[in-house]
Amino acid sequence: MIEVKNITKSFDGRVVLHDINTVFEDGKTNLIIGRSGSGKTVLIKNIIGLMKPDKGEILYDGRNLLTMNKHELNMLRREMGMLFQGSALFDSMTVLENVMFPLDMFSNDSAKERQKRAQFCLDRVNLSEAGHLFPSEISGGMMKRAAIARAIALNPKYLFCDEPNSGLDPKTSLIIDDLIHDITVEYKMTTIINTHDMNSVMNIGENIIFIKEGVKEWQGTKEQVITSSNKALNDFIFASDLFRKVKEIEMQHEEG
Ligand SMILES: Nc1ncnc2c1ncn2[C@@H]1O[C@H](COP(=O)(O)OP(=O)(O)OP(=O)(O)O)[C@@H](O)[C@H]1O
Numbered sequence: 001m002i003e004v005k006n007i008t009k010s011f012d013g014r015v016v017l018h019d020i021n022t023v024f025e026d027g028k029t030n031l032i033i034g035r036s037g038s039g040k041t042v043l044i045k046n047i048i049g050l051m052k053p054d055k056g057e058i059l060y061d062g063r064n065l066l067t068m069n070k071h072e073l074n075m076l077r078r079e080m081g082m083l084f085q086g087s088a089l090f091d092s093m094t095v096l097e098n099v100m101f102p103l104d105m106f107s108n109d110s111a112k113e114r115q116k117r118a119q120f121c122l123d124r125v126n127l128s129e130a131g132h133l134f135p136s137e138i139s140g141g142m143m144k145r146a147a148i149a150r151a152i153a154l155n156p157k158y159l160f161c162d163e164p165n166s167g168l169d170p171k172t173s174l175i176i177d178d179l180i181h182d183i184t185v186e187y188k189m190t191t192i193i194n195t196h197d198m199n200s201v202m203n204i205g206e207n208i209i210f211i212k213e214g215v216k217e218w219q220g221t222k223e224q225v226i227t228s229s230n231k232a233l234n235d236f237i238f239a240s241d242l243f244r245k246v247k248e249i250e251m252q253h254e255e256g
Pocket residue numbers: 011016034035036037038039040041042043196
């Protein structure tokens with residue numbers, strides 16, 4: 001569980017996050033949604049400690065990120081898996097070497113054990129046969145899966161994904177969403193995903209935080225998105241054609 005308390009962040013006097021309060025639960029895919037520029041990436045960067053908020057607290061299962069010393073912070077970092085925009089695989093390494101990289105950096109296991117673990121993670125994301133290939137030799141969806149395998153190599157408690165579906169077609173996006181959701185449940189991770197993909201919202205939106213201009217405007221589940229009367233949320237989701245249709249059907253149901 002990650003608790004975010006009263007997080008405020010400004011750049012040059014401009015408030016980008018205003019007094020954000022929320023709880024991200026474990027074993028769930030927690031989504032941060034909102035328009036481009038609403039503050040999703042800044043929020044995730046504050047949560048993982050890449051940026052320091054002006055005010056507030058961030059608690060990782062009760063441990064306060066902002067008062068940790070270097071050693072505690074390093075220990076916490078090992079419990080985090082990250083999947084950022086693009087897959088950011090190393091081009092000069094094979095897929096297997098990419099997945100082994102965090103293990104080589106942080107694990108004390110033997111080379112054989114590390115390779116076994118990396119192969120296990122590749123198997124988990126259905127890339128059993130791709131270990132010997134280079135990133136340039138595989139598709140975008142495969143790269144994303146390889147990046148997921150690398151992100152879970154150290155068995156993280158917390159998984160952070162910033163726009164995991166960027167650049168993928170809708171069908172591949174669904175596969176990636178399902179994979180992230182499945183491993184979240186399987187390993188009881190606290191997973192936080194930034195997205196403006198409405199398909200993801202409806203597919204894996206178990207706990208959704210909607211941010212508008214740096215303010216938490218709404219929080220709920222995918223089922224509650226459909227029936228919400230929050231104007232800002234509706235404006236946001238009505239921008240999607242699919243959603244307009246779903247909402248219209250829902251409203252006809254309510255009237256009839
Ligand atoms: N390092 C920075 N210095 C100054 N301003 C910044 C910095 N990082 C982000 N911002 C500003 O903060 C605001 C929120 O940006 P952020 O990247 O969090 O948006 P986002 O919701 O992730 O958008 P997108 O969906 O396009 O990724 C923007 O106005 C951005 O210009």
